[in-house]
Amino acid sequence: xxNSPNYIGNELNITKxxxxxxxxxxxxxxxxxxxxxxxxxxxxxxxxxxxxLKRELKEYGAWSEEELENHDDNLSRxxxxxxxxxxxxxxxxxxxxxxx
Numbered sequence: 028x029x030n031s032p033n034y035i036g037n038e039l040n041i042t043k044x045x046x047x048x049x050x051x052x053x054x055x056x057x058x059x060x061x062x063x064x065x066x067x068x069x070x071x072x073x074x075x076x077x078x079x080l081k082r083e084l085k086e087y088g089a090w091s092e093e094e095l096e097n098h099d100d101n102l103s104r105x106x107x108x109x110x111x112x113x114x115x116x117x118x119x120x121x122x123x124x125x126x127x
Contacts, residue, residue, distance in 0.1 A: 039071055039109045049110030050119050064111075072102045080105055 041049075041062075049055060062068055070101050077098045084095055084104055095101060 039068075039106070041068060041110070041113065043113070046110040047109055047114035055107055055110075056103075059107050059110075062106060063103065068106070072106065075102065075105070077101070084108075123127045 035078070045062060045065070045068070048058050063072065080101050081095045081099070084101055086092060087108070090109070
């Protein structure tokens with residue numbers, strides 16, 4: 028599965044299981060930290076341009092300019108948001124199929 032960002036030009040390609048691991052009820056910090064250690068995910072995150080990632084996250088309006096200066100934190104934020112986006116789309120696909 029993959030997400031579709033606006034500004035960073037890179038899609039994140041992860042499994043449904045990984046997306047579920049990174050987006051769940053409660054705090055996801057430890058799950059995201061574990062996912063960031065997965066070699067295939069780490070390779071994708073390394074390719075992200077810091078300025079474009081900051082611009083992408085700024086669109087959410089959830090973090091201050093000061094918070095968005097930390098690229099490492101931004102990588103975790105984007106991975107978490109991407110997992111949530113993928114989970115949401117997987118859920119919608121399931122609903123669509125089950126309603127047929």
